[in-house]
Amino acid sequence: MKHLQVAVGIIRNTERQIFLAQRAASSYMANKWEFPGGKIEQDESAEQALKRELMEETGIEVTSASAIGQADHSYEDLRVTLHFFLVEGWNGEPYGREGQPQRWVEQQDLVADEFPPANHELISRLVAGEI
Numbered sequence: 001m002k003h004l005q006v007a008v009g010i011i012r013n014t015e016r017q018i019f020l021a022q023r024a025a026s027s028y029m030a031n032k033w034e035f036p037g038g039k040i041e042q043d044e045s046a047e048q049a050l051k052r053e054l055m056e057e058t059g060i061e062v063t064s065a066s067a068i069g070q071a072d073h074s075y076e077d078l079r080v081t082l083h084f085f086l087v088e089g090w091n092g093e094p095y096g097r098e099g100q101p102q103r104w105v106e107q108q109d110l111v112a113d114e115f116p117p118a119n120h121e122l123i124s125r126l127v128a129g130e131i
């Protein structure tokens with residue numbers, strides 16, 4: 001089975017709101033909400049991939065990111081390992097640079113069912129205020 005390593009950014013502002021983007025209607029997990037991010041290329045560290053993907057997808061330059069855990073999940077025909085980073089420092093203002101719908105959500109109001117299954121444990125930790 002194909003196994004992807006994915007860098008994922010939880011962009012959190014000083015009001016404890018988190019930036020979400022919606023997956024394209026045509027993509028796998030269509031219309032689910034997600035944290036911006038993407039595949040780690042062969043010659044990249046997870047943190048380098050995070051910085052590149054967040055610039056591509058949201059237009060921000062990450063200045064502060066800390067690793068907060070990983071999640072492993074097998075979808076029907078794809079295995080993913082998500083590398084989560086809490087992003088609390090950046091230059092610019094995040095927006096859906098690829099045209100994807102976006103919104104800021106209070107951390108405690110995140111709803112697990114709106115995300116792909118691989119995110120559910122992380123959402124629980126965020127809602128519980130453990131992060």
Ligand SMILES: Nc1nc2c([nH]c(=O)n2[C@@H]2O[C@H](COP(=O)(O)OP(=O)(O)OP(=O)(O)O)[C@@H](O)[C@H]2O)c(=O)[nH]1
Nearest residue numbers: 004006008028029034035036037038039080116118119
């Ligand atoms: N970005 C992101 N990907 C996630 C999350 N949760 C999750 O299961 N994934 C999975 O991680 C995989 C790769 O992410 P991605 O599609 O963003 O990768 P990418 O930006 O490099 O894709 P692209 O180059 O095809 O646009 C997808 O299968 C996606 O379903 C999440 O919260 N954020």
Ligand SMILES: [Mg+2]
Nearest residue numbers: 036037038039
């Ligand atoms: Mg992506």
